[in-house]
Amino acid sequence: MTGSERVSASPSTSPLRIVGDVTVGFPASRTGYGQATYGNTQPQTERATWIAVWPDGSVTAYAGKVEYGQNIRTGLAIEVADELRVGLDDVEVVLGDTDRVPWDMGTFGSQSTARVGWQLRKAAATAREAILALASDRLDLPASDLEASAGQVRPKADPSRGISYADLLAGQSIEREISERPAVFGPSEFTLMGRAQRQRVDALDRVTGRAVYSQDVLPAGVLYASILRPPAYGARPTRIDLSAAERMPGVARVVDEGDLIAVLGESDEAAALGARAAVIDWQLREGQPSRFDMPALLVESGVDGYAVQEAGDLDEGFRAASSVIESTYYIPYIAPAPMEPRAAVAVWEGDRLTVWAGTQRPFGIRQELAAAFGIEESRVRVIAPEIGGGFGAKSPYGLAIEAARLAKVAGRPVRVAFTRGEETMWSNFRPAAIVRIKSGFDAHGRITAWQSDAYHSGERVMIGRRGADTPYDVPHVRSLVYRSDSPLPSGSYRSLGAAVNHFARETHMDEIAEAAGLDPVELRLRNLSHPRFRRVLETAASDFGWSGPRLGEGRGAGIALGIDVGSYVATAVEVSVAGRDVRVHRVQASLDCGLVVNPEGALNQMEGSIVMGLGGTLFEASDFEDGRLLNAGFARYRVPRIVDTPRIDVRFVGDDTDPSTGAGEPGLVPLSAAVTGAVWGATGVRHRELPVTRHL
Amino acid sequence: MTITLNVNGARREAAHGERNLLSFLRFDLGLTGTKYGCGEGLCGACTVLVDGQALRSCMTTVGAVAGGEVTTIEGLSPGTSVEDLHPVQRAFVEEQAMQCGYCIPGFIMGAVGLLNRRPDASAGEIREALAEHMCRCGTYQRIAAAVERAASGEGAS
Numbered sequence: 136m137t138g139s140e141r142v143s144a145s146p147s148t149s150p151l152r153i154v155g156d157v158t159v160g161f162p163a164s165r166t167g168y169g170q171a172t173y174g175n176t177q178p179q180t181e182r183a184t185w186i187a188v189w190p191d192g193s194v195t196a197y198a199g200k201v202e203y204g205q206n207i208r209t210g211l212a213i214e215v216a217d218e219l220r221v222g223l224d225d226v227e228v229v230l231g232d233t234d235r236v237p238w239d240m241g242t243f244g245s246q247s248t249a250r251v252g253w254q255l256r257k258a259a260a261t262a263r264e265a266i267l268a269l270a271s272d273r274l275d276l277p278a279s280d281l282e283a284s285a286g287q288v289r290p291k292a293d294p295s296r297g298i299s300y301a302d303l304l305a306g307q308s309i310e311r312e313i314s315e316r317p318a319v320f321g322p323s324e325f326t327l328m329g330r331a332q333r334q335r336v337d338a339l340d341r342v343t344g345r346a347v348y349s350q351d352v353l354p355a356g357v358l359y360a361s362i363l364r365p366p367a368y369g370a371r372p373t374r375i376d377l378s379a380a381e382r383m384p385g386v387a388r389v390v391d392e393g394d395l396i397a398v399l400g401e402s403d404e405a406a407a408l409g410a411r412a413a414v415i416d417w418q419l420r421e422g423q424p425s426r427f428d429m430p431a432l433l434v435e436s437g438v439d440g441y442a443v444q445e446a447g448d449l450d451e452g453f454r455a456a457s458s459v460i461e462s463t464y465y466i467p468y469i470a471p472a473p474m475e476p477r478a479a480v481a482v483w484e485g486d487r488l489t490v491w492a493g494t495q496r497p498f499g500i501r502q503e504l505a506a507a508f509g510i511e512e513s514r515v516r517v518i519a520p521e522i523g524g525g526f527g528a529k530s531p532y533g534l535a536i537e538a539a540r541l542a543k544v545a546g547r548p549v550r551v552a553f554t555r556g557e558e559t560m561w562s563n564f565r566p567a568a569i570v571r572i573k574s575g576f577d578a579h580g581r582i583t584a585w586q587s588d589a590y591h592s593g594e595r596v597m598i599g600r601r602g603a604d605t606p607y608d609v610p611h612v613r614s615l616v617y618r619s620d621s622p623l624p625s626g627s628y629r630s631l632g633a634a635v636n637h638f639a640r641e642t643h644m645d646e647i648a649e650a651a652g653l654d655p656v657e658l659r660l661r662n663l664s665h666p667r668f669r670r671v672l673e674t675a676a677s678d679f680g681w682s683g684p685r686l687g688e689g690r691g692a693g694i695a696l697g698i699d700v701g702s703y704v705a706t707a708v709e710v711s712v713a714g715r716d717v718r719v720h721r722v723q724a725s726l727d728c729g730l731v732v733n734p735e736g737a738l739n740q741m742e743g744s745i746v747m748g749l750g751g752t753l754f755e756a757s758d759f760e761d762g763r764l765l766n767a768g769f770a771r772y773r774v775p776r777i778v779d780t781p782r783i784d785v786r787f788v789g790d791d792t793d794p795s796t797g798a799g800e801p802g803l804v805p806l807s808a809a810v811t812g813a814v815w816g817a818t819g820v821r822h823r824e825l826p827v828t829r830h831l
Numbered sequence: 832m833t834i835t836l837n838v839n840g841a842r843r844e845a846a847h848g849e850r851n852l853l854s855f856l857r858f859d860l861g862l863t864g865t866k867y868g869c870g871e872g873l874c875g876a877c878t879v880l881v882d883g884q885a886l887r888s889c890m891t892t893v894g895a896v897a898g899g900e901v902t903t904i905e906g907l908s909p910g911t912s913v914e915d916l917h918p919v920q921r922a923f924v925e926e927q928a929m930q931c932g933y934c935i936p937g938f939i940m941g942a943v944g945l946l947n948r949r950p951d952a953s954a955g956e957i958r959e960a961l962a963e964h965m966c967r968c969g970t971y972q973r974i975a976a977a978v979e980r981a982a983s984g985e986g987a988s
């Protein structure tokens with residue numbers, strides 16, 4: 136079967152199907168989290184096909200995740216191919232199409248390999264067991280005397296008598312439930328997992344321009360929408376005159392539905408020129424806070440202090456201390472700014488709606504669309520094609536509803552696409568935050584008390600809580616996280632609040648080291664008993680050649696550790712500072728994310744998250760005033776470039792026997808504190824506010 | 832007034848000379864491998880070659896390039912297998928220099944433009960030439976390695 140035949144065939148026509156529970160994408164304990172964070176949906180069906188094996192022995196795996204750069208297509212293909220003992224090229228992975236894949240809450244929180252990968256491994260192992268059972272009948276040998284390899288089943292005693300999967304499956308129609316305890320392979324039996332792969336399974340499409348992103352979906356007869364959006368947050372139209380726009384050449388129609396004002400053109404150009412001819416008066420909302428109000432606003436508006444960690448008695452802890460220090464850390468909003476601005480295309484066929492949307496939550500968007508139009512979810516199909524970066528920003532996807540509303544009015548397919556400026560302004564930002572930490576420690580640098588109060592902007596409390604607890608051995612501790620007002624829309628961003636909370640905590644650890652006259656690595660080790668934390672810290676320090684923060688001649692070194700999405704991480708960096716120029720020369724990270732299924736993929740994710748972390752550490756801050764975003768485009772919003780990229784080395788130190796945990800986000804969490812620690816080593820100046828280059 | 836130009840070796844017609852080149856390629860010709868990232872000449876996602884030189888298609892018009900030969904990522908190689916890719920494309924595959932991939936066609940075209948001018952560009956020249964290209968996924972270390980590999984002729988057929 137060719138790839139395209141396989142992809143379009145219904146799994147029900149395949150000779151072997153493996154079905155199973157869909158909620159594995161987010162188990163019950165996390166469903167509440169997903170709902171609190173994204174207002175997400177419950178599955179409409181409980182079971183779905185995870186794997187289909189075709190008559191020629193090739194395999195399709197189905198997963199509700201989406202591909203937005205984390206390379207899960209390759210990772211999942213490796214897991215399925217290894218468990219099923221077929222070639223990597225024989226596995227196709229279908230993602231993110233609500234009509235074809237198991238329900239999923241959304242692609243965030245680095246759950247893809249951990250949850251869905253495990254489910255697919257079990258499904259693939261179940262399929263292998265089913266194939267072995269067929270061979271056992273055929274060869275009249277117990278399954279235990281047989282082994283599967285390279286798409287064949289062979290008697291262990293006589294490997295020359297192999298039968299291909301295709302032969303075994305001829306004429307079959309088997310449906311199997313995923314076994315409770317399928318015989319998944321252990322690390323010593325892996326043939327693909329944990330090994331370097333020559334290339335990504337989707338590499339060819341990515342280097343030839345064939346990969347289709349939501350911006351690239353152009354069905355026949357599509358109308359291009361230019362939506363007239365407010366120039367500032369909270370602005371309302373007081374006069375709308377679209378008559379001149381309507382007369383412009385190539386304008387198919389204009390739409391004014393109060394909350395949705397648009398010009399629909401036969402081309403992007405006609406729509407844009409039409410929109411320019413529209414006359415709208417906007418009334419701005421007065422008295423909105425500006426960026427300068429943030430530090431005070433965060434603290435004053437903070438409510439619902441939630442104890443992420445509480446033990447012992449703080450008073451007693453501070454009494455036991457020989458020194459007490461207190462610091463405040465401030466982190467401004469930053470923009471996710473994925474390279475692909477969001478786009479959506481909607482097509483109605485009768486009361487059946489199809490929307491292409493590069494969202495991290497195709498099933499959540501399906502539910503929102505169904506609710507918006509009062510139709511059954513089964514009438515709505517959301518297809519998430521390739522996604523040009525997300526980092527959390529593409530969980531909300533209002534464009535999907537806009538495109539569907541406009542397509543309904545126009546009776547034709549409609550495409551809505553953000554410009555760069557719109558993408559930035561109408562995105563969620565990483566929350567701004569203030570973290571206050573007071574600590575007490577004894578003469579040996581052992582921490583006796585730790586009091587932390589973190590104020591994160593935004594309604595979504597889980598964001599600020601992530602990473603707000605300390606991993607150090609502190610007998611008396613209280614870490615509270617508050618929810619504060621947010622003048623800008625704030626929401627998820629790679630690692631959520633973990634990077635922010637880690638910046639504050641790890642910088643504070645450096646301050647304790649300074650006050651206690653100890654090396655930052657030594658200070659941390661004195662307060663750290665957890666073996667996985669110790670291991671990442673010790674390997675990062677020794678791989679880096681750690682010799683302390685002060686390297687002389689304007690150079691410094693910094694180190695920090697952390698945990699995110701279940702993975703342990705430590706990072707050491709070397710910087711030089713000359714005037715207002717901060718250069719990060721090298722980064723040495725050590726990651727324990729359990730079993731690494733696709734080492735090259737995990738490495739790529741670590742490298743990327745480190746580069747992204749450099750942006751928020753050194754340059755990025757979103758500026759706003761009177762409801763206007765002042766740096767919405769790239770002209771005034773500096774993101775890391777190739778010339779800013781240091782040499783990055785990563786060592787994986789986890790055990791193959793520990794389950795896989797995330798690799799896409801942990802790289803970000805220790806980075807800011809490692810860099811500011813290094814800047815301190817270079818200059819003697821302690822940076823408690825980001826981005827560093829604004830405070831030099 | 833319609834205007835004709837050469838794209839990937841074929842004569843193509845545009846409705847008028849003021850048509851934005853990026854829009855023309857993507858929407859009129861369906862060559863969506865060339866990406867929109869900013870529309871302001873700042874990110875490099877829209878880079879194409881005109882007479883072998885890298886150019887930001889979002890910042891120019893069809894009329895301005897009408898006399899030249901425009902090459903987009905689709906025209907760089909047949910691209911049916913890794914073997915028949917352009918050496919720069921192949922180097923990106925071999926270094927796994929891609930994450931979401933959205934910036935990658937622009938980087939490849941920028942790198943091809945550089946290597947057309949300076950076939951043995953140094954690591955420093957490569958970084959300088961690609962300094963105005965953005966990859967928000969942060970794939971830079973691999974992109975640099977891929978272009979260096981192509982420049983050194985390593986793995987070239």
Ligand code: FES
Nearest residue numbers: 868869870875889
């Ligand atoms: S889209 Fe042309 S440079 Fe960004």
Ligand code: FES
Nearest residue numbers: 930931932966968
């Ligand atoms: S690979 Fe995603 S922007 Fe470069």
